[in-house]
Amino acid sequence: YVLTQPPSVSVAPGQTARITCGGNNIGTKSVHWYQQKPGQAPVLVLFDDTDRPSGIPERFSGSNSENTATLTISRVEAGDEADYFCQVWHSSTDLVDFGGGTKLTVL
Amino acid sequence: QVQVQESGPGLVKPSETLSLTCTVSGASISTYYWSWIRQSPGKGLEWIGYIYYSGNTNNNPSLNSRVSISIDTSKNEFSLNLSSVTAADTAVYYCASGSNLLFENWGQGILVTVSS
Numbered sequence: 595y596v597l598t599q600p601p602s603v604s605v606a607p608g609q610t611a612r613i614t615c616g617g618n619n620i621g622t623k624s625v626h627w628y629q630q631k632p633g634q635a636p637v638l639v640l641f642d643d644t645d646r647p648s649g650i651p652e653r654f655s656g657s658n659s660e661n662t663a664t665l666t667i668s669r670v671e672a673g674d675e676a677d678y679f680c681q682v683w684h685s686s687t688d689l690v691d692f693g694g695g696t697k698l699t700v701l
Numbered sequence: 702q703v704q705v706q707e708s709g710p711g712l713v714k715p716s717e718t719l720s721l722t723c724t725v726s727g728a729s730i731s732t733y734y735w736s737w738i739r740q741s742p743g744k745g746l747e748w749i750g751y752i753y754y755s756g757n758t759n760n761n762p763s764l765n766s767r768v769s770i771s772i773d774t775s776k777n778e779f780s781l782n783l784s785s786v787t788a789a790d791t792a793v794y795y796c797a798s799g800s801n802l803l804f805e806n807w808g809q810g811i812l813v814t815v816s817s
Contacts, residue, residue: 624801624803626803626804628746628804635795635807635808635809635810636746636795636804636807637807638799638803638804641805642803647805679745679746681803681804683801683802683803688759689759689761689762690736690748690751690761690802691748692745692746692747692748693745694745695745695746
């Protein structure tokens with residue numbers, strides 16, 4: 595099962611960044627998103643498509659429908675610059691897949 | 702707050718077995734799912750496998766025959782063995798925990814280099 599992410603997304607500060615994660619019928623699965631800054635471990639920023647863990651700003655939101663899940667970051671800040679990875683668990687096979695990752699650049 | 706920490710050798714010779722341990726604090730290991738994930742230099746994340754406290758486990762099919770994950774509830778830790786390593790196994794290895802195989806807590810990662 596392939597999860598396809600754009601290699602890079604660029605956005606100016608204060609604008610909205612949208613990072614997509616494409617997969618066959620991904621809308622039927624729960625998608626989780628991780629942020630990874632250089633030299634650091636990934637951090638969960640969204641789970642179950644739309645839910646934010648404690649401490650994650652409301653600027654981070656998500657959607658998931660049909661063949662595309664989307665992580666949306668509103669009012670982008672310089673500190674949001676990082677790699678973002680989507681992830682799913684397949685209940686039918688009990689396996690986990692990650693997307694290839696998207697590098698978010700804040701211009 | 703669950704905390705996990707990887708430990709083990711940072712250098713492994715080709716064809717040998719990579720062995721890492723993840724120590725859990727702040728929670729009993731008799732809950733959650735406990736996973737290993739790796740990241741080759743400059744690359745994305747690759748899920749290696751998980752174990753549940755009951756002993757149920759599953760691994761990435763691409764590594765399946767070389768991977769063994771075990772758990773020691775008395776020590777609150779779980780371990781990874783990856784056999785017959787090559788240079789392609791050089792990576793930062795993370796242990797992570799969470800419910801329903803999403804990864805809420807990550808270790809800082811340990812770089813393992815495969816080289817003679």
